Amino acid sequence: MNHQLKSQAAVLKIKNVSKAFPGVQALNNVSFSVYPGEIHALLGENGAGKSTLLKTIFGVHRPDSGTFEIDGQEVIFKSPAEAINNGIAMVHQELSLIPQMNAIQNIVLGREMMRLGTINWSEAKKRAEISLQKIGFKGNPYESVSKLSVAQQQLIEIARALSFEARILILDEPTSALTSQESNQLFEIVEKLRADNYAIIYVSHRLKEVLKICDRVTVLRDGKLITSIVRNEIQGEHDLIRHMVGRSLTEVEKPSLNTANKVEVLRVENLTIPGVVEDVSMSLYAGEIVCLAGMVGSGRTEIVRAINGADPSSTGQIYLNRKRIEIRNPRSAINYGIALLTEDRKRQGLVLHMSAASNATLPNPPGKFGFISRKKQESITAQALSLLNANFSVSKVVKELSGGTQQKVVLARWLITNSQIFIFDEPTRGIDVGAKLEIHNLMRDLATKGKVILMISSDLPEVIAVSDRVLVIRRGSLVKELVGKEITEEEVVLHATQG
Amino acid sequence: MSKNLIESNNPPVVSPRTSSSSVLRRGARQGALLIVVIMLIVYFGLLNSYFISSQNIQNILLQATIVGILGIGQTYVIITGGIDLSIGSIVATATVCSGIFSTHTSPVVAIVGGILVGVMAGLVNGLLIVTTKITPFIITLGTMGIYSGLALIISGGQAIYGIPTSFQHALAGKAFGSPVPILLFAFLTTLSVFVMKYTKFGEYLVAIGGNPEVATLAGISVRRNTAYAYVVSGSLAGLCGAILAARLGAADPNTGSDLLLVAIAATVMGGTKLAGGEGSMVGAAFGAILIATLTAGLTSLNVQAFYQKVAVGTAIILTILIDQFVKGRRR
Numbered sequence: 001m002n003h004q005l006k007s008q009a010a011v012l013k014i015k016n017v018s019k020a021f022p023g024v025q026a027l028n029n030v031s032f033s034v035y036p037g038e039i040h041a042l043l044g045e046n047g048a049g050k051s052t053l054l055k056t057i058f059g060v061h062r063p064d065s066g067t068f069e070i071d072g073q074e075v076i077f078k079s080p081a082e083a084i085n086n087g088i089a090m091v092h093q094e095l096s097l098i099p100q101m102n103a104i105q106n107i108v109l110g111r112e113m114m115r116l117g118t119i120n121w122s123e124a125k126k127r128a129e130i131s132l133q134k135i136g137f138k139g140n141p142y143e144s145v146s147k148l149s150v151a152q153q154q155l156i157e158i159a160r161a162l163s164f165e166a167r168i169l170i171l172d173e174p175t176s177a178l179t180s181q182e183s184n185q186l187f188e189i190v191e192k193l194r195a196d197n198y199a200i201i202y203v204s205h206r207l208k209e210v211l212k213i214c215d216r217v218t219v220l221r222d223g224k225l226i227t228s229i230v231r232n233e234i235q236g237e238h239d240l241i242r243h244m245v246g247r248s249l250t251e252v253e254k255p256s257l258n259t260a261n262k263v264e265v266l267r268v269e270n271l272t273i274p275g276v277v278e279d280v281s282m283s284l285y286a287g288e289i290v291c292l293a294g295m296v297g298s299g300r301t302e303i304v305r306a307i308n309g310a311d312p313s314s315t316g317q318i319y320l321n322r323k324r325i326e327i328r329n330p331r332s333a334i335n336y337g338i339a340l341l342t343e344d345r346k347r348q349g350l351v352l353h354m355s356a357a358s359n360a361t362l363p364n365p366p367g368k369f370g371f372i373s374r375k376k377q378e379s380i381t382a383q384a385l386s387l388l389n390a391n392f393s394v395s396k397v398v399k400e401l402s403g404g405t406q407q408k409v410v411l412a413r414w415l416i417t418n419s420q421i422f423i424f425d426e427p428t429r430g431i432d433v434g435a436k437l438e439i440h441n442l443m444r445d446l447a448t449k450g451k452v453i454l455m456i457s458s459d460l461p462e463v464i465a466v467s468d469r470v471l472v473i474r475r476g477s478l479v480k481e482l483v484g485k486e487i488t489e490e491e492v493v494l495h496a497t498q499g
Numbered sequence: 500m501s502k503n504l505i506e507s508n509n510p511p512v513v514s515p516r517t518s519s520s521s522v523l524r525r526g527a528r529q530g531a532l533l534i535v536v537i538m539l540i541v542y543f544g545l546l547n548s549y550f551i552s553s554q555n556i557q558n559i560l561l562q563a564t565i566v567g568i569l570g571i572g573q574t575y576v577i578i579t580g581g582i583d584l585s586i587g588s589i590v591a592t593a594t595v596c597s598g599i600f601s602t603h604t605s606p607v608v609a610i611v612g613g614i615l616v617g618v619m620a621g622l623v624n625g626l627l628i629v630t631t632k633i634t635p636f637i638i639t640l641g642t643m644g645i646y647s648g649l650a651l652i653i654s655g656g657q658a659i660y661g662i663p664t665s666f667q668h669a670l671a672g673k674a675f676g677s678p679v680p681i682l683l684f685a686f687l688t689t690l691s692v693f694v695m696k697y698t699k700f701g702e703y704l705v706a707i708g709g710n711p712e713v714a715t716l717a718g719i720s721v722r723r724n725t726a727y728a729y730v731v732s733g734s735l736a737g738l739c740g741a742i743l744a745a746r747l748g749a750a751d752p753n754t755g756s757d758l759l760l761v762a763i764a765a766t767v768m769g770g771t772k773l774a775g776g777e778g779s780m781v782g783a784a785f786g787a788i789l790i791a792t793l794t795a796g797l798t799s800l801n802v803q804a805f806y807q808k809v810a811v812g813t814a815i816i817l818t819i820l821i822d823q824f825v826k827g828r829r830r
Contacts, residue, residue, distance in 0.1 A: 329718075330718050331720075334718045340716065351705070351709035351710040351713050352710070352776075353709050354705060362702075362714070365699050370698050371699070372698060372701075374697070
């Protein structure tokens with residue numbers, strides 16, 4: 001939806017801003033302008049400088065050089081409080097509401113902290129109610145926010161941001177935790193705000209969304225401004241990707257289906273976890289990428305954990321290469337060649353304080369008689385990582401690596417164990433575009449080598465682009481199988497929600 | 500591999516570094532501890548020239564031995580994210596048993612007996628912790644009481660005298676020109692550094708403490724390795740019990756109550772995080788030496804024991820504060 005650009009003066013000008021941290025030039029002479037009444041997207045890979053820029057605007061950091069101008073006046077904020085007082089409000093990715101308090105309290109109290117002096121509660125409450133109404137909040141404003149959905153909490157955050165009389169609203173990854181319906185509602189609200197002449201800076205990895213609602217796009221890469229252009233000058237996602245990544249990347253092509261030589265590798269029958277998963281049966285063949293699609297909470301992760309032996313309460317049968325096997329714990333799953341890359345990399349994939357080499361060889365550290373050969377550990381890891389197009393010192397602690405690289409370390413672990421069956425649970429969540437496509441290519445590569453790939457994904461474009469087969473799970477049951485051309489966003493959503 | 504599917508330039512290569520920053524940080528911490536020890540020695544030496552004599556340094560190291568060895572044992576346990584509050588009581592039981600053995604059998608049996616007491620105590624700790632889901636803090640709090648009661652029961656509440664000199668020489672005498680306890684301390688520190696760096700056991704402990712879920716998913720036997728950590732802690736405490744009996748020439752069932760907190764302090768000062776996943780054996784050793792230096796120095800100034808306790812406690816807090824400060828600045 002394109003939007004006529006009004007010829008107004010810029011409300012926020014970023015002029016030649018640079019900021020360095022030890023060892024990295026986070027921002028390098030960045031300049032661009034944000035106008036009132038526009039939705040301005042800020043794009044960039046992880047590490048490109050987006051969050052540093054936002055924090056510098058917001059007063060968390062001080063720029064080394066350069067200035068900001070608000071309505072033509074030079075300002076540098078010494079703290080977020082100052083930024084807020086000057087009309088800039090930010091809704092962070094991790095929501096910052098106080099869970100035990102209700103919506104009204106959260107809004108009013110946020111405000112209270114900004115101004116000294118006494119509060120006129122009834123006045124403040126009225127204003128909060130009006131903000132919530134304007135936003136289209138339909139919940140109970142007097143209920144404690146912990147009982148509300150993420151989408152509603154987000155609305156409260158926006159209402160709170162607006163209650164500071166902000167004119168510039170920064171939204172950081174606002175749709176990462178929303179369903180597509182809730183996202184559409186958010187877009188309506190954001191567009192309404194635009195009509196009310198707010199300037200909205202919209203940070204997101206979801207390029208489709210960006211193209212849908214944004215008027216202008218600024219792309220950062222390696223701390224530098226790559227481009228700041230209006231929407232009509234952008235041809236499509238690949239344009240944005242090219243700016244963000246610096247090279248052309250295309251989504252991997254799906255091979256044409258060859259159903260004749262299908263070799264069954266893994267078969268699950270009557271998998272049941274009381275109350276969570278109901279009689280799920282599926283077959284997985286060598287060389288294909290199968291996706292478990294479904295809503296959050298539909299039981300997909302539980303299915304996959306059960307296959308991995310991590311859930312003792314599950315019942316059912318598992319057949320590996322047509323022979324019945326028992327998987328009692330993760331160790332036996334590993335021994336049978338099953339690799340599970342969990343959803344939350346940090347909590348369930350990596351030991352953050354250990355090196356990449358240690359993490360990658362954790363299931364079977366190389367060495368005899370209980371000793372570890374660090375040399376072998378490092379060379380095996382480096383080898384696996386180079387297959388994944390990652391070249392860095394493997395003795396680096398994984399905490400210091402980017403999300404995409406961390407995912408590669410986890411993947412390296414399972415390459416090293418020579419697994420046959422790779423289960424990916426949300427493999428590219430929170431990973432930037434460049435790394436995302438690399439991981440897709442990797443999965444396709446593994447499939448071509450004859451491995452079995454089972455993927456859980458809630459990212460519909462990813463599901464469509466990557467899967468050979470889609471198994472839709474709804475409320476713990478397998479409700480629909482989509483093959484090849486049948487795989488469309490509409491079909492997946494249809495069966496995932498109602499069927 | 501995927502080159503025919505993506506047009507890409509070679510992705511940028513990150514220039515390799517030979518060591519990760521956390522190793523550097525830990526090295527810096529150990530270095531800092533050593534510097535503080537040296538500064539203290541110089542300071543006290545200026546006030547009392549005897550302080551710098553080699554005899555005195557040896558005394559300090561000797562004083563540091565028990566706490567140091569306990570600290571090392573505690574480091575294994577704390578790295579896994581747990582804690583062993585029973586080490587003081589294990590020392591008491593082991594010293595009593597070792598003392599009794601020494602009066603009836605050869606020194607070797609007495610030494611081994613003391614260690615075995617520790618092994619069994621540690622085993623009980625370990626099994627209780629991995630089979631029940633109760634936190635190590637509570638379990639070892641309980642066993643702390645049980646083992647100290649055992650020590651009193653076995654000894655009849657009385658100190659055991661008449662420890663034969665053969666035993667005393669064996670464990671508290673000199674070998675290769677240095678007191679045996681110091682040699683043991685040095686050996687155990689070096690051995691533990693090696694274990695953490697070059698054995699799978701050490702790797703597993705760090706993984707278990709850092710992220711037990713990941714460790715499980717990687718197929719590591721979390722229960723077995725965690726239990727082993729407590730066995731190690733217990734056996735080192737048992738060894739300390741034997742050493743104490745040899746040094747004092749008597750076995751006192753009431754030992755150990757002071758030792759626990761100082762041992763944990765040494766461990767924490769050495770850079771081991773109570774949350775687990777990170778730790779330094781050398782750090783624990785240096786921590787013990789620092790505390791021993793401080794105590795000795797204050798004694799040389801005739802500061803009363805009560806004030807010494809305050810000083811040591813303050814030093815512990817200061818170390819942690821400085822640690823926080825340095826970490827904060829790095830951001």
